[in-house]
Amino acid sequence: xxxxxxxxxxxxxxxxxxxxxxxxxxxxxxxxxxxxxxxxxxxxxxxxxxxxxxxxxxxxxxxxxxxxxxxxxxxxxxxxxxxxxxxxxxxxxxxxxxxxxxxxxxxxxxxxxxxxxxxxxxxxxxxxxxxxxxxxxxxxxxx
Numbered sequence: 001x002x003x004x005x006x007x008x009x010x011x012x013x014x015x016x017x018x019x020x021x022x023x024x025x026x027x028x029x030x031x032x033x034x035x036x037x038x039x040x041x042x043x044x045x046x047x048x049x050x051x052x053x054x055x056x057x058x059x060x061x062x063x064x065x066x067x068x069x070x071x072x073x074x075x076x077x078x079x080x081x082x083x084x085x086x087x088x089x090x091x092x093x094x095x096x097x098x099x100x101x102x103x104x105x106x107x108x109x110x111x112x113x114x115x116x117x118x119x120x121x122x123x124x125x126x127x128x129x130x131x132x133x134x135x136x137x138x139x140x141x142x143x
Contacts, residue, residue, distance in 0.1 A: 009056045014088050017064030017074040018128050021047035024061065027127045028052055031104040032090075032134075033097065034059070054090055077129035087123070087131040094121045094135050101134075 018024035025047060028034045034052035042048040046063035064071055077084060098112045101124050109131065110123035121135020 010058055013057075014059050014086065015070075016059060016061045016130055017071060017076070018047075018061060019064055019076065020128070021050065021061060021063040024126065024128060025050055025052070027104070028059075028061070031100055031106065032126075032132070033092070033100075054092075057090070059088065077125075077131070082125075082129055084131045087133055089133040089135065091136065091138050092134050094119075097134050098122050 016024075022045075025036070025039065029036060029052065032054070034054050037051040037053045037058065039050045040048045042063060046065055047061070049060065049062045052059050052061065062071075064074055064076065094112055098108075101122075102108065106127070107125040108122060109125060112120065112122040114120045115135070115137060117137065119135050119137025121133060121137060123131060123133045125131055
């Protein structure tokens with residue numbers, strides 16, 4: 001089993017690619033509530049790499065037009081019918097965030113509701129179609 005890195009707050013960090021990473025970065029911060037930790041611009045006005053924190057979690061994101069071996073592995077949701085193979089789940093006050101997300105015009109995929117297993121949440125798309133889940137269910141607090 002691999003050793004957990006020392007002094008690390010979060011050991012799983014999703015990475016996302018965006019066509020317009022600058023607009024996505026603004027959306028993720030202004031609508032979802034992420035905080036900019038680091039932003040590295042590419043030579044052509046793209047985002048080569050950005051680190052956005054949310055509580056003790058983080059995502060990394062950048063321009064998918066940025067050339068490189070990792071960018072070639074990604075595809076945009078609209079190129080595969082809006083489907084996803086992953087969707088981040090973020091623990092947050094779902095009712096408060098839901099109002100912000102709706103006001104920003106984001107597409108709500110699963111309306112806010114209370115779950116049988118506990119917690120309350122909803123599922124939406126960001127401005128480029130990536131699926132996000134927000135809710136109050138905290139799996140660390142159960143069992």
